[in-house]
Amino acid sequence: xxxxxxxxxxxxxxxxxxxxxxxxxxxxxxxxxxxxxxxxxxxxxxxxxxxxxxxxxxxxxxx
Numbered sequence: 001x002x003x004x005x006x007x008x009x010x011x012x013x014x015x016x017x018x019x020x021x022x023x024x025x026x027x028x029x030x031x032x033x034x035x036x037x038x039x040x041x042x043x044x045x046x047x048x049x050x051x052x053x054x055x056x057x058x059x060x061x062x063x
Contacts, residue, residue, distance in 0.1 A: 004061070011057040016049070019056065023049035 027045040030036050036044070 008054070008057045008061050011060060012053045015053045015056045015060075019049050019052045022052065 023045040026048055027041040030044055031038075031041050
């Protein structure tokens with residue numbers, strides 16, 4: 001169990017290369033369409049990037 005978590009977290013670092021761009025695009029979209037502030041945009045980008053990274057890494061590990 002702990003080894004699975006360590007492997008998934010280790011696989012997160014390369015996945016960051018693929019998930020930063022969609023996070024930035026989502027932040028830009030929300031800023032344009034819903035007029036969110038810059039601070040909220042940063043939070044959205046960081047949270048989406050981390051969640052999407054962990055999701056991709058766990059899917060890659062378990063599939």
